[in-house]
Amino acid sequence: MNLEQIAESAPLSENVDSVVRFTNVDYSHPNGVPALRGISVEFKKGELVGILGANGAGKSTLVRHINGILKPTHGSVEVFGESTKNTSAAKLSRRVGIVFQNPNNQLFAQSVKSEIEFGLRNFGFDDELVRQRTDWALNTFSLIEYSNRAPMELSGGEKKRLCNALVLAWDPDIVILDEPTVGQDSEQKERLAQLVKLLLSEQKTIILVSHDMEFLWPLQPRMILMSGGKILADGTAQQVVRDRVSFSHANILAPQLVELFTELGDLGRFPADEFEARDKIRLQMTAAKEK
Numbered sequence: 336m337n338l339e340q341i342a343e344s345a346p347l348s349e350n351v352d353s354v355v356r357f358t359n360v361d362y363s364h365p366n367g368v369p370a371l372r373g374i375s376v377e378f379k380k381g382e383l384v385g386i387l388g389a390n391g392a393g394k395s396t397l398v399r400h401i402n403g404i405l406k407p408t409h410g411s412v413e414v415f416g417e418s419t420k421n422t423s424a425a426k427l428s429r430r431v432g433i434v435f436q437n438p439n440n441q442l443f444a445q446s447v448k449s450e451i452e453f454g455l456r457n458f459g460f461d462d463e464l465v466r467q468r469t470d471w472a473l474n475t476f477s478l479i480e481y482s483n484r485a486p487m488e489l490s491g492g493e494k495k496r497l498c499n500a501l502v503l504a505w506d507p508d509i510v511i512l513d514e515p516t517v518g519q520d521s522e523q524k525e526r527l528a529q530l531v532k533l534l535l536s537e538q539k540t541i542i543l544v545s546h547d548m549e550f551l552w553p554l555q556p557r558m559i560l561m562s563g564g565k566i567l568a569d570g571t572a573q574q575v576v577r578d579r580v581s582f583s584h585a586n587i588l589a590p591q592l593v594e595l596f597t598e599l600g601d602l603g604r605f606p607a608d609e610f611e612a613r614d615k616i617r618l619q620m621t622a623a624k625e626k
């Protein structure tokens with residue numbers, strides 16, 4: 336193969352791990368409200384993506400295209416190489432698990448346990464696997480004590496946790512969590528962050544739609560900022576927090592650690608968490624003493 340041929344084949348090999356591809360997608364809701372405008376974006380296997388933006392920016396509308404509940408008005412969405420126009424949401428759901436922003440749209444069973452079991456049976460898991468995966472989900476999301484409770488009688492935060500549990504129970508390849516930290520206390524948020532890391536180590540593609548910058552920042556995801564149905568910025572967390580213009584357009588506050596180090600005039604790599612911040616400060620103090 337000569338150099339020209341290698342150059343030509345490069346984009347193809349780059350796309351090998353692409354699991355979701357939006358090409359020039361516009362979407363208007365049935366009432367005519369335009370919610371997505373000219374979206375072209377790609378998500379890869381094993382990638383962690385945070386989608387941020389003001390209320391009404393189009394975040395939920397965008398992720399609902401990935402499991403085919405919504406189909407583009409113009410343009411195309413391909414998931415695992417197949418256009419969502421040719422596949423049903425029911426079929427895509429096995430591999431694309433989405434936890435909706437509003438838990439009441441996802442819960443209907445008589446008990447917490449049967450809510451989780453229902454999804455698994457629906458996808459044809461055998462009895463033993465249904466038992467194993469249900470136990471895993473109840474344990475992982477601290478829901479054992481609620482097993483026999485009615486889902487609709489749980490608190491808002493508990494309902495959200497149940498939705499996260501029931502979708503992750505069926506082990507989808509693409510995990511989409513729309514506002515997963517709403518109503519979660521600090522212990523549950525920490526558990527969720529650990530779980531995200533575990534799922535990433537299993538090469539899942541994880542898309543987190545969230546206003547909770549302090550939750551997203553330590554995970555250092557690829558960040559996508561949305562406003563008015565468009566993508567304003569797309570890059571590493573470190574790159575995107577430097578784009579102050581897009582940040583203010585998207586109505587997003589920078590993480591506290593970024594604000595602090597910017598204030599201190601240190602615009603190098605921003606620390607992802609307090610441990611990295613401490614190491615950075617110690618290094619600077621040692622360097623200052625040695626001067």
Ligand SMILES: Nc1ncnc2c1ncn2[C@@H]1O[C@H](COP(=O)(O)OP(=O)(O)OP(=O)(O)O)[C@@H](O)[C@H]1O
Nearest residue numbers: 364366368370388389390391392393394395396397
């Ligand atoms: N079912 C619907 N019917 C009509 N318009 C809708 C519907 N759902 C959302 N919209 C409109 O589409 C636009 C995008 O909404 P979307 O729910 O995607 O925003 P979002 O970024 O997820 O906001 P939030 O942060 O509030 O969750 C908004 O203008 C919204 O009012």
Ligand SMILES: [Mg+2]
Nearest residue numbers: 394395396436
């Ligand atoms: Mg939303």
